[in-house]
Amino acid sequence: MSIVTDPASGRDNARDIAVWDPLVRLIHWSLALTILLNGAITEEESKLHEWVGYAALGLVALRLVWAVIGPRHARFSAFPPNPARAIRHMRAVLHGDRTVHLSHNPLGAFMAYNLWLTVIALGVTGYMMTTIRFFGIDWVEEAHEFAFNWLMLSVALHVAGVAFDSWRSGVNLVRAMINGHKRIPDGTEVE
Numbered sequence: 001m002s003i004v005t006d007p008a009s010g011r012d013n014a015r016d017i018a019v020w021d022p023l024v025r026l027i028h029w030s031l032a033l034t035i036l037l038n039g040a041i042t043e044e045e046s047k048l049h050e051w052v053g054y055a056a057l058g059l060v061a062l063r064l065v066w067a068v069i070g071p072r073h074a075r076f077s078a079f080p081p082n083p084a085r086a087i088r089h090m091r092a093v094l095h096g097d098r099t100v101h102l103s104h105n106p107l108g109a110f111m112a113y114n115l116w117l118t119v120i121a122l123g124v125t126g127y128m129m130t131t132i133r134f135f136g137i138d139w140v141e142e143a144h145e146f147a148f149n150w151l152m153l154s155v156a157l158h159v160a161g162v163a164f165d166s167w168r169s170g171v172n173l174v175r176a177m178i179n180g181h182k183r184i185p186d187g188t189e190v191e
Contacts, residue, residue, distance in 0.1 A: 013186035019073045019102050020180045021186065023066055031059045031119070034035055036157065039148070052132065057123035060116050078103035081113050093168060099189045100169045108165070111158050118154060121147040 020028075036055035042049040043136070067076045079101075085107040104112055125144035129133040166173045170185040184190055 015184045016181045017040070017102060017184060017190070018180055019182050020177055021071050021074060022180065023070065024063070024074050025177055025180060027059050027063045029068070031056060031063075031115075034059065035119075035151065039152065050126065053123055053126045056119050058152065060119045060123075064116065073103045079106075079109035079112065081105060081109055086110060098169050099191050100171050100182065100191050102186050105165060107161065111161060114154055115151070115158065116153045118147055122151060 029132070034052050038049055038052045044050055066074050072078060086095055086109075089106040101108070103109075117129060122144060128137075128140045129144060134140045162173045165171075170188065171182050173182075176182045
């Protein structure tokens with residue numbers, strides 16, 4: 001952690017804390033790209049759509065492995081899904097709390113797990129549609145379409161949550177996911 005303390009520098013006093021390692025950031029932005037490609041650019045029944053979907057599955061699988069063996073902030077233990085903690089976090093935020101979470105905040109943790117599980121559901125149902133056994137089966141296609149719609153809603157909520165939490169905490173979360181460092185305003189509580 002580095003602390004900026006020189007008022008003559010023209011910058012606010014803040015702490016830069018390394019949080020997101022290069023692999024987490026690469027997976028995050030690559031997964032976002034695969035979602036954009038398959039959601040808006042590729043033809044639904046094309047080979048490219050299939051391969052982009054498999055790439056998304058591979059990225060999620062790699063991220064899940066990294067959540068077991070990677071550095072501290074990338075691990076599952078840094079952001080366990082905990083409903084009681086998420087409710088306490090929401091209440092605290094509603095009461096003006098500006099605590100910065102170095103990994104995901106409790107709601108962000110749920111969103112990360114939700115996004116990963118939804119991409120897995122899309123990949124599994126997408127693969128099923130390419131097999132002889134499940135090709136043309138309505139419930140598989142409907143499950144795939146439902147998962148896609150859920151993913152689009154989740155992505156919108158994720159982006160809104162990032163914007164809100166950046167505003168609330170004073171930490172530019174997009175910048176942190178680009179350079180790996182959260183710039184914590186001086187005097188802000190960190191969890």
